């Protein structure tokens with residue numbers, strides 16, 4: 001099925017009922033806008049962006065059903081109908097009896113990890129997402145990533161490069177003592193590792209290791225529907241399962257589920273925490289009430305919960321998921337066919353371009369990834385983000401750059417927002433990039449804050 005559709009026209013399984021105009025700007029206009037933004041796309045105004053690939057988080061389009069749900073939202077403080085709807089949908093998906101709504105994923109993380117964490121505790125994951133790591137480290141705990149070996153080769157054509165390293169997991173448990181492991185966290189799909197999927201096999205083996213050691217297994221599964229797609233098409237034994245059945249099986253191996261609903265919840269804001277254990281759920285509910293809201297709304301309004309209840313069902317639709325995963329792959333495969341180096345295979349929610357390979361004339365300390373980000377904006381009004389030494393670089397004592405492991409540029413695809421013609425437009429802009437790549441200039445940083453510098457740093461081209 002996957003093979004047959006390679007490089008073919010994609011037909012979106014929806015038609016458009018409401019439109020949001022995009023402003024068409026000139027290259028001169030965009031050069032000025034980018035200069036004003038300090039050559040940092042985070043500082044651009046969205047009205048100056050034509051195709052926004054900055055993130056897939058909270059940027060999706062809701063359906064007519066979800067918008068009708070918004071009108072039906074019950075805003076009662078306690079026991080609202082919309083809460084009952086959401087709770088029923090989430091219990092059915094997770095098989096877990098305790099459901100806590102939060103305003104977004106990191107709020108669920110703060111609640112759970114502040115209770116499980118603390119000084120001396122260790123969390124182990126295939127790859128911690130950055131807010132996950134931050135919430136864990138904030139409690140004084142340590143977060144250790146153990147991605148499978150295949151995962152770090154960004155060209156190997158393998159099926160499940162998001163997996164956890166099972167032997168290292170056993171070693172780490174033995175080294176640290178099982179009583180000090182607060183939880184194992186499976187990030188599904190593996191966001192910080194290219195949106196690569198995790199196999200059911202790997203999840204089952206992880207469960208066995210957790211069982212043998214009495215350790216809690218948490219699914220950080222905001223892209224669980226996308227991961228289920230990969231399992232059905234790449235792992236034997238799942239060809240005839242529905243996507244929802246696969247998701248239910250994944251969650252059956254977990255003790256807790258943390259979700260940023262801004263991804264596969266198909267809503268613009270929201271999060272979830274669900275638990276199997278009553279005692280832990282009581283502690284979490286107390287924290288929820290202190291910091292988010294009463295247990296039947298958490299951080300959400302009734303209408304938000306209604307839209308999420310509907311989104312969590314729509315996301316498992318066969319036609320939707322096929323379109324979603326194939327449209328991301330469509331961009332990646334066409335880029336590769338043009339000779340643009342991309343991380344391979346293409347993950348679920350984003351395409352990553354290897355800027356070190358593409359912009360060979362720009363040395364690492366002049367940030368080739370940032371140069372590509374800036375060129376894509378100037379040429380096509382396309383906004384994306386550097387995932388390289390601007391984001392992760394550090395300095396040695398002499399102030400020289402210690403580069404990141406890779407110089408990538410991420411094109412994250414919002415859900416149900418862009419059509420194939422938008423994607424084809426992006427592909428055309430990459431022809432311009434191929435044409436100018438040897439003349440493109442590097443950048444230097446002129447301002448940077450002490451933490452998370454990529455959000456607010458300012459740069460300038462080296463001429």
Ligand SMILES: *Cc1c(COP(=O)(O)O)cnc(C)c1O
Nearest residue numbers: 104105106129131191220260262
């Ligand atoms: C987005 C994300 C989060 C954090 O969720 P927010 O809703 O942005 O707070 C946590 N884990 C993963 C894997 C994510 O992709």
